[in-house]
Amino acid sequence: MDSAEYKRAFSGDRELITDEDAPDKDGNAISYTCEYLRTSSHEPAGTLVVFASPGERSEKTSLKTAATICSGAPKFLPGNAFYCDYQHDQYEYTYLAVVKFSHGEMRIAMVTGDLAPDPTRADQYTSVAKSLTERL
Numbered sequence: 100m101d102s103a104e105y106k107r108a109f110s111g112d113r114e115l116i117t118d119e120d121a122p123d124k125d126g127n128a129i130s131y132t133c134e135y136l137r138t139s140s141h142e143p144a145g146t147l148v149v150f151a152s153p154g155e156r157s158e159k160t161s162l163k164t165a166a167t168i169c170s171g172a173p174k175f176l177p178g179n180a181f182y183c184d185y186q187h188d189q190y191e192y193t194y195l196a197v198v199k200f201s202h203g204e205m206r207i208a209m210v211t212g213d214l215a216p217d218p219t220r221a222d223q224y225t226s227v228a229k230s231l232t233e234r235l
Contacts, residue, residue, distance in 0.1 A: 100147055100210070104230065105135050108223035109145055109193055109212025114138040128153060145192075145212045149235070155205035158198050165196040165207060174221070180228035184216050191215040197228050199235040206235040 102115040120132040130150035137144050155161055158179045166173045169183035170191075176182065178197070185194035193212035198205060208231040 100133070100227065100230065102135060104227065105145065105147070105210070105212075108195075108220060108227045109210070109214065110135070111214070113144065115144055116141075143213070145210065147208065147210045149206070149208045149231075152205040152207055156200065158200055158205070161198040161205050161207060162196070165198065165209065168194060174216070174218075176221070176225045176228045178228060178232050180225075180232065182216055182221075182224045182228075185211065193217075193224075195224055195227060197231045197235065199232055201235050208232075208235060 102117050106115055115135050116138050118134040118136055123130045123132065128151060130148055133147040134143060135145045136142065152161060162179055162181065166181060166183065168185055170186040171184045173181035173183040179199060180195065180197040182193060182195040185192045193214060193216040195210045197208045210227065
């Protein structure tokens with residue numbers, strides 16, 4: 100997901116750059132991470148992580164597992180996606196997750212934004228979820 104797409108949903112008018120990590124291999128599992136950084140300070144604004152969940156076949160179970168990080172009830176989006184509030188170190192973040200069984204494996208994309216979830220941005224969250232689902 101490019102920084103413009105990320106920015107529309109999660110970061111408002113702040114300028115961002117991306118920093119992709121090398122694929123992380125753990126046994127047969129590989130995860131891909133992209134950090135979104137503020138242009139001026141290079142402080143983190145959010146993260147996109149994409150990985151496969153070996154052996155998992157149920158999108159419903161995968162969504163339920165992904166939602167365990169939520170501080171409140173997840174708000175489900177069309178398709179197999181949701182967003183919610185995620186709290187860490189006294190800060191509030193937006194957390195969005197998408198799951199899809201594709202190419203014989205369960206694929207999961209998780210995005211965090213450094214602002215609290217905003218229900219008025221549900222259309223942007225839905226757009227991001229759709230875009231990620233198409234790419235999984």
